[in-house]
Amino acid sequence: MAHLTENPADKERFICVYPVYINSKKTLAEGRRIPSEKAVENPSCAEIRDVLTAAGMNVYVENKMHPREWNRDVQFRGRVRVQLKQADGSLCQDKFTSRKAVMIYVAEMIPKLKTRTQKSGGGDTSSQQGEGGKKSKKKKK
Secondary structure, eight states, X not given: OOSSOOOTTSGGGSEEEOGXXXXXXXXXXXXXOSOTTTOBSSOOHHHHHHHHHHTTOOEEEEOOOOTTOOOOOGGGOOEEXXXXXXXXXXXXXXXXXXXXXXXXXXXXXXXXXXXXXXXXXXXXXXXXXXXXXXXXXXXXX
């Protein structure tokens, strides 16, 4: 027996959703699992959690990394576990029949989040990091 438990309500049996699965910036080889036109640009674990919690799903976040995620940044960390089925094997919600249904729903809802609709201009930090990299190279002389 592969799993410790057969009970779908146990946390070990919840499905995993990594942000990589619905990231439009990733290729299928890098771990994306839904069509790129349905995917979202750089989703975070918090956004996935918020969307599914709002939908009334039983969700919790783990501090795990997707194996194909090369970027060890905090932004890309995390895995969301979602309960698809009740203890008796029935679905928690009829609209979420499979993992794919959950991923596509999340990808549709994230762009509607307040944090996404209000965001404008966050490019300042990346330009500063670039300058910092140049300075350290000069010191090597």
